[in-house]
Amino acid sequence: MILVLSRKDDLAVNLVLPELAKRGVEALWWDPGDYPAESRIISRLVDGAWRHTLVTGGAEYDCSVFSAVWNRRPSRPRAADVVEDATHRGYVEKLARIYLNGWEDTFDTRWFPARSIDVIRTQNKLLNLTAAARLGFTVPETTVTNDPETLVEAWTEAEGRLIAKEVEFVEFGIDGAGHNFYTTPVSRRHLTSRHRLAHAPAILQPYVDKAVELRITVVGDRVFTAELHSQGSRATRHDYRHYEGNFSQYAVHDLPEDVERRCVDLVGSLGLAFGCIDVILTPEGEYVYLEVNPNGQWGWIEEFTDLPISEAIADWLVAGEVPA
């Protein structure tokens, strides 16, 4: 049996569940956001090992029945509605997070892509950029800083062709409305407010010219590469997250063998079973690594390219099942 940890509106789960069913394997879809409000877990230390029992939806599951856990997009733990005091809610939810980290750590099975703490650790761009560089990927000359003067220096060194990125996506708002900091070409106007950089670090890289952008999805040792022709649209030219179906062209890309092998090695070396790697193919034919997202979205790639990613995920998940 497979345990899927994800929130209930996660469309990607709906792509994989039918594939698991086709393979005759049952799955339990549980959102840790239901803990502790609507689910219970009993952990017993027996002969030096933990035995976990998950109680949810009126059923009880000995966690040893799960041959793999797909750690997709779980919600944060949530206190029951009846816990009204804000400090009590904070207390409950923090304890729940700490407990669930321990539960994951001592839950001995195959984790896809990895346990939460490892997902968070490896999606840090500082960590995965060095891992990629060590494996021989071409990576942009990168500066991560909150030093205001370095901003102007980096812009000068890049001859005015500098881009800035967030260290990681974090939610914030302006005047009550959500805002995003997309990959942004740094203009002279941006330099005039250099003092603001002191308040939070940013990633600075020379602009890398693109022929196409590649989204490389690694599942175990299988690699699915889609090319996104982001340069045809003004909306996606600098950051393809502005994509829209009709205006973005996708195709399957044939990755050179050495780059493909390096992608598998990168994901493996980070201790992951899955990763979405963003790479730029320059007009000169060079593959430039940008980042790996250990739990990136892939449903849209499958939809536009028919690459069988959900099948590969299902294959990985059921590989530990003992035949009946």
Place this chain on the structure above:
Amino acid sequence: MTGFPETLAEAVELLRGLPRRREGVRAARESVAAWRAVRPGSRAQLVVDVRPGSPVVDYDLILDHPDGGAVALTAPAEDGVPWTVEHSTHWAASKVLAVDGQELSVQTALLTLRALAGRDRTVHDDLIDHCVLTLASWEEPDPSPEELQRASDDFRRRRGLHSRADMLRWLEEVGLTSAAYDNHLYSLARMRGFRTRTEAESAEAYFEEHAAEFDRVSAVWAVGPEPPLAELAGHDDPFAAIAGAVARPVGEIVVHVADRVAAEVPAPLREAGEGDAVGPVPYRDGFLFGAVRRRRLASPDPDTLAAAGRAAFSAFLADRRAKAKVEWYWL
């Protein structure tokens, strides 16, 4: 007399105190105008840099230097806002609206406006319909090559894109690759397929339920300002009066002669009996005067069923619009 260093220092303080939101720009201009009145020699001008997709604005102040030339000042203050937050964009900056979660980008909206522009509709209805149809046609089978070609021909004809050169120039103008254009056509063709199928499947039932709307009505009517229409209405024979207006114009009016189902003649004439004259009555942005020459009971012939299908589809869209959860991001 104030020296230039003092003027500069004052200008910097002025800039640092200006409101940095779009709604504060008027107040900022007033502040600068008031300061310039005190320092006329500066010939100060405020330049407002309105960022797309952000409520934040930037300012520059241009001053004359006493020895000739200009000085441009910008002076963002320390307000504790991180650099990445300051230079962020609203999460919906590239979107116009969402209908039941189906979002519409600015780029698609612009194309849609040209594709759907109709007379009795608001732009807003057209954009909502685009989202409704995108959702509704999702399960439609892939369009055939003939359907795609027809969608392309219609699209190009409506825009006067008759040659390959015209087409390439237009693609460049709107920032589309030919592959993106094909994707757009694919969506249009699928929507058209959905529409054709819905009309065909619902025509008979709609006709049976609303037979009176499909009486065959032969009518003439004139549309224009009220005075010339009132003059026509003063005649005993409305048909002769309208015919006379064509021969001897009584002002700027538009005359229509039609033989259609009742649902597709102007609303004031839909229920009029044979020989009845109507108007002048308010109609669209003017007035209407007209008369029904002949009215025959509805029969389910192919033309009438086609009209019933169109009406059924309009009713479907109106129903979906009424029930949909619509979120306009910028209205």
